[in-house]
Amino acid sequence: MGDARVKEEALQILGLFEILPRLVVFDLDYTLWPFYCECRSKREMPRLYTHAKGIMYALKDKGIDMAIASRSPTPDIAKTFLNKLEIQSMFVAQEIFSSWTHKTEHFQRIHRRTGVPFKSMLFFDDEDRNIESVSNMGVTSILVGDGVTLGALRQGLTNFAHNTISSNRNNRK
Numbered sequence: 001m002g003d004a005r006v007k008e009e010a011l012q013i014l015g016l017f018e019i020l021p022r023l024v025v026f027d028l029d030y031t032l033w034p035f036y037c038e039c040r041s042k043r044e045m046p047r048l049y050t051h052a053k054g055i056m057y058a059l060k061d062k063g064i065d066m067a068i069a070s071r072s073p074t075p076d077i078a079k080t081f082l083n084k085l086e087i088q089s090m091f092v093a094q095e096i097f098s099s100w101t102h103k104t105e106h107f108q109r110i111h112r113r114t115g116v117p118f119k120s121m122l123f124f125d126d127e128d129r130n131i132e133s134v135s136n137m138g139v140t141s142i143l144v145g146d147g148v149t150l151g152a153l154r155q156g157l158t159n160f161a162h163n164t165i166s167s168n169r170n171n172r173k
């Protein structure tokens with residue numbers, strides 16, 4: 001499926017939901033692209049998972065901001081790859097640094113930079129430790145098995161809407 005077709009389907013999925021996140025945050029390695037960028041050379045031409053670009057285009061069309069939270073120890077390689085893939089400018093925040101915490105620091109920085117509350121964010125990552133610590137902050141977090149896909153997007157939006165409705169209900173009590 002080409003990028004345009006994926007984008008079309010992603011837009012259809014987004015159209016199913018009245019409640020949408022304000023910010024979607026992606027991990028890089030094994031979420032947007034199928035490798036650890038620390039093991040690669042800057043001279044290589046990277047590729048994304050097949051659905052990744054179409055999903056990002058659809059989010060952009062919908063006016064939903066995007067950011068990156070990566071614990072890669074080689075931010076220079078990661079940024080070179082984002083440039084080569086021509087997606088560098090799609091992100092309002094790029095937090096790429098290794099840390100002992102499981103991305104709580106990354107999300108605090110993203111929050112400071114964007115002002116978006118954690119409960120208005122949706123996050124995709126392939127490591128359950130990151131999913132666990134970030135969802136404890138109040139971010140709807142989705143574990144991906146084989147990179148970000150249309151199925152993961154639908155799952156993420158479903159969980160996001162569900163979390164929003166139940167937190168509003170609790171606030172009213």
Ligand SMILES: [Mg+2]
Pocket residue numbers: 027028029030031125126127
């Ligand atoms: Mg990863």
